[in-house]
Amino acid sequence: MNRITTTPASSPQTSSSIETEACLLGVLSVAAFALTLPCAKALSGHLSAIQIGLFRSVLAALVAAPVLLFIGSARPNFSQFKRLLLMSLGVVYGFPVLTAVGMQHVPVGHGGVVLAALPLATAIFGTLITRDSPPAFFWLASVGGFVAVALFAGLRSEQGGGFYLGDLALLGAVVLAGFGYAQGGALSKEMEGWEVMCWALVLNLPILAMLSLWQFDASQFETFGPIQWGALAFLAFVNSLLGFFSWNRALALGGIQRISQLQLLQPFFTYGYSILLMGEHFDPLALVACVTVIALVVVSKRALIKRTH
Template sequence: MRDNSSATAVRTVARGGLGLAALGVLIYSFTFIGTVYALEGLNPYLIGIGRAAAVVPFAALALAAVRAPLPRRDQWPGLLVASAGVIFGFPLLTTLALDRGASAAHSAVVIGLLPAATAVCAVLRAGERPSRMFWLAAAAGAVCVTGYVLVRGGGRFSTADGLLVGALLAAAAGYTEGGRLARAMPGWQVISWTLLLSAPVTVPVTLWLLATTGPQWTARSTAGFAYVALFSAFLGFFAWYEGLARAGIARASQVQLAQPLLTLAWSAMLLGEHVDAGTALAAVGVLVCVALTQRTRVRGPVAPLVPVAKETKERVPAP
């Protein structure tokens, strides 16, 4: 009876984790839209770096409000990797790609490779062992995206595509470290500490860019910057990191294969971008792959997490 109840608890936590991951993906699906809006009046470096600096006060207030303890010494290296990936690498490289002519729709499909890259990082850093079928489904999604890029680029990658590939590799490392850290502390604390760790760089650089790049704060550029700062750089990670920790990094990351399809819809609706049949087909292809990955098993030494009794104030693997 105890074994059955334990297994049920694990499945419940995992399903909840997938739901949180899906919420994070929904939030992130508007990121390229917000970035395109922001680029109408702001320097790309200001957007890429400034979005993190803008929410540092919110992160500090959140941690102070609950008197969150400092991370352990062994957790700081992981926070440093997460900071390099999700505070600097991904935002800056994707913004530069969009500034160099990549459309939001095209960028979203290329970033469809991110779940496969995250799964590889989960194996290397988090001790997870996806099944063979998982890898086949993830590889199929990667093939869809690669084929799309090559067809669109006449058989070669453009500079913008290179920036996007660099961005997805940075994000994969940042997601994996953040999800791994979220096994020991709430996901919102992981991103909050990451933002504070990067503040000595992001805040002064942002102030310098504000003074030297002549930003034009139109209604659209302000709204776009506000979205990528508050939601993409901060609140989205509340759900995303928690989802990675609860459902498993490799499996939960595959939910992000649905992001290109969502971004295509928002690109057509909000930016007026033309989504042709080839782009839509590539997006549907990766969406099918995410469904297949969710029907496979991911083994590993670390089980999905649940909070334990309040008096311990720690998180441990589910039984």
């Protein structure tokens, strides 16, 4: 049975309330995604990068399957099926595995420098997929936001900068995630945001289950403590599942290019977590950089709004 498409933007909400909902959902998702690198780092001494990527995705898929059955979600049509598979290359396999590889070679702060390019990657792929080209001023503001985040993360890096082998993995994660996010955002104009991620996981469940069983070693879990179990659960059920419910919805409501710029706030959420959870000292530079990035996000969003009026 083909999926009867729905467009979230066709609801009777006003444009202002839609914009507010999109931004709130986007910020909520970014706040969750900001724990990806710390959680992967917590697991890096206990599981291989391949295991971290596979286990988080297969656990998420095992939850997504009964959700689809319980709610009675209609099967995607052939076009949606193909795009879900393309999306899964980035968000089911590429990003989970490659970020775990990166965290085995680089510090979390340094990894934030590389992942600061993710909003640009998402906006670029969103433009290619939707063929909706933002104005030049949007790109200038986006690049400015990336530079501000990169400078902040680079100055905070205890390693003093430099290029790491893990950077190659993180750069690959940026490209694949940007592609996957853009595909998910485009699909969420036809399907509900939660359905997009659930179907992407369930369609890959046979492969994920087979590969996970091949990589499974029960003895490795003997070294797990509460931190490791919590990190794996968070990566599986929040970052690989629930976070995408709100993220795909936000992309569909607010536009891929516009909402993707909220990801520039991700390193600052990660920094905030390091203060709250790991006792790091507050750096006034963080506040200055964060205000700068927020201003540039507002500028980029307004550039898109002016073009549509």
